[in-house]
Amino acid sequence: MTWVPGVDAGHPYGLHNLPYGAVSYRDSPRLVVRIGDLGLDLAAACARLAPDLAPLVSGPVLNPLLAAPAATWRRLRAAVTEWLTDESVRPVVEPLLEPIGQTHLPFEVGDYVDFYASEHHASAIGRILRPDSPSLPEAWKHLPIGYHGRSGTVVVSGTPIVRPHGQRRVGGEIEVGPSLRLDIEAEVGFVLGAGTRLGEPVALADAAEHVFGVCLVNDWSARDLQAWEYVPLGPFLGKSFATSVSPWVVPLDAFDSARTAPPPRDVPLVSYLDDAALPPWGLDIALEIELNGAVISRPPFPAMYWTAAQMLAHLTVNGASIRPGDLFASGTVSGPEPDQAGSLMELSQIGRKPLELPGGVTRSFLEDGDEVVIRGRVPATPGRPELALGEVTGVVVASLQ
Incomplete structure (x- = not known):
């Protein structure tokens, strides 16, 4: 005590x-x-x-x-x-x-990498965007898919989020203007400590020597900008305008009693990602998304297919070095149920089924003045008290252009 x-x-x-x-x-x-x-x-x-x-x-x-x-x-x-x-x-x-x-912001961000580690999220997005094709890319269950983000626009919780401006396709026309499909991505982030030399990969068994702690992330996304630009090189302006992180970094050691086994893998893993003989790296974190005071989703982090250790191992397997203050995030956390999705794109089925909020208000994507709060905690169990990760918040403000 x-x-x-x-x-x-x-x-x-x-x-x-x-x-x-x-x-x-x-x-x-x-x-x-x-x-x-x-x-x-x-x-x-x-x-x-x-x-x-x-x-x-x-x-x-x-x-x-x-x-x-x-x-x-x-x-x-x-x-x-x-x-x-x-x-x-x-x-x-x-x-x-x-x-x-x-x-x-409690650390100076070096590099920022965002992953795509939820099978439920990746499958849901695939079904929405590619209904006549397989929902998961061919490589998805062989490696943790990710992209390199922009560290200079990682901001602390509470920072206003200016609506991004860029190109989008509306029908057959190309327009330039503020995003019309501004979205959220509820994620868990991992702050890296001890660095590595160029050419030196981090093995799964060594991940805890490099992961300092855990925070919450909202990787804001402009879905219309993203849809127009992402082929063939992936996310760019649709993601780079802002990524919010919670102000508290919880040490990795605080999660010792919250480790969980990841979901069963149904595709054999290559050696550097094979964690079958190692202690589990899944984390029993429960998220909650609130939009304008109403809870709209409760994504479960234990459902994530890829673990933080596997993300780090893949991030460095090609010899990429890491530095103190580097940040990588899980990608959108979504569960198997409709009320466990971690993005508005999933929750509203890209606008086909708008969310109903108190007072008769509906939302498919974010409007100016909307406030998003993402909270995280390790739930209490017998012999284990609740552990708070805090919250990451942001209010959308009008485009400056």
Whole structure:
């Protein structure tokens, strides 16, 4: 039990969680570890209790800590846990706990990769767009399909989302203007730490030495821009205008009791993706999507076909290097049921069945002023308290063009 008032063993931001974030403190971002609704000033705490770790957490972003070996991440997590439970250091630590204010992007994003790891999502999109062809691409069950996104437009939760502008085909005409089919993609993101050399792949068994933590992602998508541009090279302007991430990075170690087996694979996997003999990398995360205050979907992350370890192994198998602060995301999380889809394109069947919201309002895609909130948690089970991942939010504002 922690000595922090109001934080019992079942608190979703209790000792089993301890996520990292960056919050405003005297007008500048400071790194904190969250406990309950308070943030522990890491730079000040380490300066007093672990001076050799202080340089890793004294800046506004996590990247120096991310660059350290995984053993250092675990040492800091163990130290913070001790400080928040040991009454003898309470007089030192308690004054360093502050209410959480404005949050900032907690890490400087290096490269960003988005995957397409949900069979339910990929199949649903295939049926919508290619009703007379196989719903999954031929390679889909042989490797985790992904694309390289734009790191410069990864923004923290709460950042307004400007409606993107670009080319789209309407009937037989090509138009230029604001997207008419602005969509969401509810995803789970993975923040990378220890880097690799060019030519050095990451094996499945070594993934935990490189994955620092987990966050929530909304990879906003302009479906009309995307549909016109994506052949033959894939997503570009339809995806690159904004990707929102939650302000809290939950350490991977916090998910030790939330590991689940991925769905059965019905296609044999090549050796570098074969995880049959390894501990499971599925995660028992439940998502919830809210549009203008109404819950419209509850996507289940355990249904994802490809795991984070497999995504990382595939990302690097060609020799691509990774750097501290790199981010990769799962792709849209969707389940087998209609109310478990992670995008409006699925939920509204690309506009054929508009969603009905309270007050007689309907939506096929997002309109200006709409607010989207994606929440994530590891549900409580006997012997396991709920673990919160926070939320990622965004309000759509009109195009600037």
